[in-house]
Amino acid sequence: MRTPSLTTTAPARFLLLGDSHAGPIGRAARNAGIPFQGGPIGAGREFTDSFFSVRETPGGTDVVFRSDEAEEHYRRFLKELGADGLSGLGVPLVTTFGFCAHFVALRENWDLYRDRAGAVPPGFLDSPLFDAIVRAAVRDALAFYGRAVGLGLRVLAVLPPQRVPGQSDPAVFMAAQERVRLAVAELGAEIVDLRRRTAGPDGLQRPALCEPDDEIHGNLAFGRIILSELLDRGL
Amino acid sequence: MCPLNPYQSLPVRSFWRPAVAEPDPLDIEGVWVPKFALGQDDPVVTAGSCFAARIGRALLDSGMNWFDAEPAPPGLTREERQERGYGAFSFRTGNIYTPAVLRQWLSWALGQAEPPQEAWADGDRWVDPYRPAIEPGGFASPAEMLRSRDVTLAAVRTAVTEAKCLVFTMGLTEAWRDAVDGTVYPTCPGTVRGTFDAGRHSPHNFTFAEAHRDMTEAIAMARLVNPGLRILLTVSPQPLTATATGGHALPANGYSKSVLRAVAGQLALEDPDVDYFPSYELITGPVFGGRFFGPNQRTVTPEGVDFVMRHFMAGLHGLHSGPAQPQPQPRRTDVTDDVTATDASSTDAACEDAVLDYYSPR
Numbered sequence: 001m002r003t004p005s006l007t008t009t010a011p012a013r014f015l016l017l018g019d020s021h022a023g024p025i026g027r028a029a030r031n032a033g034i035p036f037q038g039g040p041i042g043a044g045r046e047f048t049d050s051f052f053s054v055r056e057t058p059g060g061t062d063v064v065f066r067s068d069e070a071e072e073h074y075r076r077f078l079k080e081l082g083a084d085g086l087s088g089l090g091v092p093l094v095t096t097f098g099f100c101a102h103f104v105a106l107r108e109n110w111d112l113y114r115d116r117a118g119a120v121p122p123g124f125l126d127s128p129l130f131d132a133i134v135r136a137a138v139r140d141a142l143a144f145y146g147r148a149v150g151l152g153l154r155v156l157a158v159l160p161p162q163r164v165p166g167q168s169d170p171a172v173f174m175a176a177q178e179r180v181r182l183a184v185a186e187l188g189a190e191i192v193d194l195r196r197r198t199a200g201p202d203g204l205q206r207p208a209l210c211e212p213d214d215e216i217h218g219n220l221a222f223g224r225i226i227l228s229e230l231l232d233r234g235l
Numbered sequence: 236m237c238p239l240n241p242y243q244s245l246p247v248r249s250f251w252r253p254a255v256a257e258p259d260p261l262d263i264e265g266v267w268v269p270k271f272a273l274g275q276d277d278p279v280v281t282a283g284s285c286f287a288a289r290i291g292r293a294l295l296d297s298g299m300n301w302f303d304a305e306p307a308p309p310g311l312t313r314e315e316r317q318e319r320g321y322g323a324f325s326f327r328t329g330n331i332y333t334p335a336v337l338r339q340w341l342s343w344a345l346g347q348a349e350p351p352q353e354a355w356a357d358g359d360r361w362v363d364p365y366r367p368a369i370e371p372g373g374f375a376s377p378a379e380m381l382r383s384r385d386v387t388l389a390a391v392r393t394a395v396t397e398a399k400c401l402v403f404t405m406g407l408t409e410a411w412r413d414a415v416d417g418t419v420y421p422t423c424p425g426t427v428r429g430t431f432d433a434g435r436h437s438p439h440n441f442t443f444a445e446a447h448r449d450m451t452e453a454i455a456m457a458r459l460v461n462p463g464l465r466i467l468l469t470v471s472p473q474p475l476t477a478t479a480t481g482g483h484a485l486p487a488n489g490y491s492k493s494v495l496r497a498v499a500g501q502l503a504l505e506d507p508d509v510d511y512f513p514s515y516e517l518i519t520g521p522v523f524g525g526r527f528f529g530p531n532q533r534t535v536t537p538e539g540v541d542f543v544m545r546h547f548m549a550g551l552h553g554l555h556s557g558p559a560q561p562q563p564q565p566r567r568t569d570v571t572d573d574v575t576a577t578d579a580s581s582t583d584a585a586c587e588d589a590v591l592d593y594y595s596p597r
Contacts, residue, residue: 013309020589027593034306039593043586100586197296208275208298208548214585221275221298228295231306232313232322 012037012081014156014235015089017074018096019044020216021160024223025094025230031220032227037077041070044100049140054147059084061151063144086147092154092235094192098141098180099160102216104134105173125175134179142183149188156233157184158192158226161218162205174203192229198222260522261542267550270503270510271465277399278302280325284332284406286471286514286535288323293544301325302398305390320369325398326390328421329366332406333441334449334498335419339365341456344391351416354380355429365421367428395457401464404514405450405495406471408441409479409487423479438479440490446498454502454509466509468499472518474533492519512550514543 016022016029016038026039042051042065051070052063062085065071083089110120124130135142148155159181164170185191198218200206209225211217238244248254248265255263273279278300281291294301307321320327331337342348355362360373361380366387374380395401411420414435423438425431441449450468457464470492478487496515503511518527518539525532527539 020586020593023589023593032303032306040590043590045586206298211589214589216585217589219275219298221295221300224300225295228292228303228322231303232316234310234312234316 011035012091014038014092014094014230015077015081016094017041017077018094018158019047019100021096021099021158021218022094024211024218024220025096025158025226026223027220028223028227032224034227034231037080038094039073041065041073042067044096045103046070047097047141047144048100048103048138051140052144055085057085060087061147062086063147086153087151089151089153092156093148094156094158094230094235095144095148096158096160097144098138098184099157099177101160101173101177101180102163102165102168104137104176104180105164105168105170107167107169110169110172120169120172122171125171130175131179134176135183137176138180138183141180142187145184145187145189155189156192156230156235157181157189159195161209161216161222162195162199162203163210163216163218164204165215190233192226192233194225194229197225255520255522260520260524260526263522264546264549266513266517266546269550271508273299273400273465273551276300278397279400279402280304280394280398281402281404282324282326282328282331282337283402283404283469284330284471284473286406286473286540287402287404287469288330289535289540290402290404290544291322291324293540297544297548299548302394304394304397305387318371320366325394327366327369327387328391329369330406330421331403332421333408333410333419334405334446334453335410335441336421337403338449338453338456339419340388340391341395341453344388344395345456345460347456350384350388351413351418352377352381355424357428362428364424364429365418367422392460395464396460398461398464400467401457402467402469402512404469404471405446405499406473407475408446408491408494409475410439410441411436411479412439440480441494443494443497446494447501450498450502454506464508466502466506467512468502468509469512470495470499470515472515472527472539473535476533512547514547517543517546 012035014036016026016036018040020040020043022038022040026036029036046067050066052065055062055064065074078085078089081089081091113120113124115121145155145157159177164173181191181193195203198205198209205218205222209218209222211219254265275298279294280302281287281294291301291303302325303322305321305326307316307319311319311321316322320329324331328340331340339348343350350365353364354374354377355364355367357373360375361377362373363369363380363384366384370383374383411423412418413420414437420436423431424436454466474488475484475491478484480487492515499511502509517523518535527536527542528534529536
């Protein structure tokens with residue numbers, strides 16, 4: 001086998017669509033000279049509910065993003081890939097949709113369920129009710145995964161950096177992330193879960209992999225680790 | 236008050252008893268003070284022996300920028316990538332055990348010499364004599380083998396040109412030479428692949444002077460295309476599998492490692508941009524009692540690699556290199572029971588900023 005040369009004209013290895021957590025992945029790929037298309041097309045809270053619709057085109061099934069900005073990015077990526085729509089995508093889809101666990105875990109969302117000590121009880125976090133609430137909170141993201149997998153695409157869903165901002169409840173973050181992970185896996189997407197490689201003994205993102213200017217994002221080094229895993233999986 | 240002798244003003248780390256003998260071996264610290272800084276995003280290129288193959292991923296996981304200049308083509312499984320020699324080093328040369336072979340690769344990649352065109356027949360397939368292990372199924376033709384090698388040579392060129400630092404792990408002094416073209420093989424012909432020809436293939440055990448010369452020339456060649464390139468030398472703690480000297484493997488290994496360690500030390504003394512990192516001592520030091528070797532007393536365990544990398548990262552950051560401790564959370568906004576909508580919107584803003592930043596011109 002001859003290794004293809006890695007130039008900008010080389011065929012893209014994957015399409016990256018996601019929230020801001022897609023940024024480090026894209027930057028790492030760009031820096032490494034890995035040909036791909038895509039990047040973040042909006043903030044995490046935009047990709048939980050009602051963010052896309054389905055459209056049938058002569059080229060097959062496609063999605064339309066409700067946000068003008070997201071749609072504009074998406075169309076540009078497809079054009080670069082020579083695809084008319086999602087169903088015509090000839091490369092794997094890498095996405096971070098639905099994994100904005102810090103948004104789902106915003107403290108005020110869970111005040112109703114706190115005990116007298118102010119904590120959300122572990123029993124509740126293990127309950128079917130919690131599972132149902134989380135799935136409802138990210139229902140359109142789950143619908144997107146279902147749609148993409150249903151079109152026969154290889155879909156890889158990347159877990160977020162293990163960073164819990166002050167506005168979010170750490171226990172809810174971890175539990176919600178797990179619920180989303182299970183739901184996405186049930187839909188047939190491959191999960192890219194690198195917590196063993198990226199989190200410290202406390203389960204949180206190691207500082208060396210954190211964007212220093214905020215409380216949410218992974219840095220370029222985090223993106224490099226994700227990218228290495230994507231390549232290991234044959235992308 | 237003046238010290239009575241120079242030893243009285245030395246730090247604790249300079250004395251065997253408190254620095255090595257007394258602490259728990261896993262708590263030994265300060266073994267490496269880097270000569271030069273290495274930033275988190277500075278491209279680091281790795282090459283060398285089997286042990287070096289473990290460093291790339293460890294660097295990545297540590298948050299450093301390990302540069303893979305020859306990534307696998309899409310569609311290979313994880314196992315196929317490993318079998319074909321992808322992802323082990325920054326380019327698909329396979330193991331480079333000796334300074335001579337490193338010098339040889341650089342001379343080919345940087346246009347200082349022409350690589351031989353010979354391919355070894357293996358049934359109806361063809362093998363690269365200088366990368367005998369990288370394609371288990373061989374190549375369809377000599378031309379395909381040469382095209383594949385050209386990709387690797389381009390990757391070596393790219394890696395050396397773009398790297399901030401080359402980490403090279405020296406493994407052996409023993410090698411096999413070709414009497415016809417004067418090249419050095421990475422392994423003895425007829426072992427991994429190929430056919431041994433006693434009239435053509437001869438063993439050579441490099442001396443200190445030869446290894447030092449080869450390493451010096453390799454560094455000089457690399458700096459022709461990258462004058463600022465820094466070199467971090469290590470010596471593989473993994474013993475040789477066999478010696479061709481006819482002697483016992485134990486002293487033969489002692490000779491090899493001693494020579495390589497001396498070469499690394501000498502080069503580090505001569506050049507401010509060459510440093511030595513003591514992975515060899517961190518695995519083989521008597522205080523460790525062989526704890527980092529597998530049952531075959533050769534292979535370094537994953538724990539050993541982790542231990543070495545912990546010291547590496549601690550050295551880079553000037554930190555204690557003991558077992559990883561839970562890290563404090565990065566600075567965060569104060570949390571109260573009644574978090575306001577403004578707080579939530581600040582995280583939204585961070586996300587939006589991150590999206591915008593991604594598309595900013597660079």
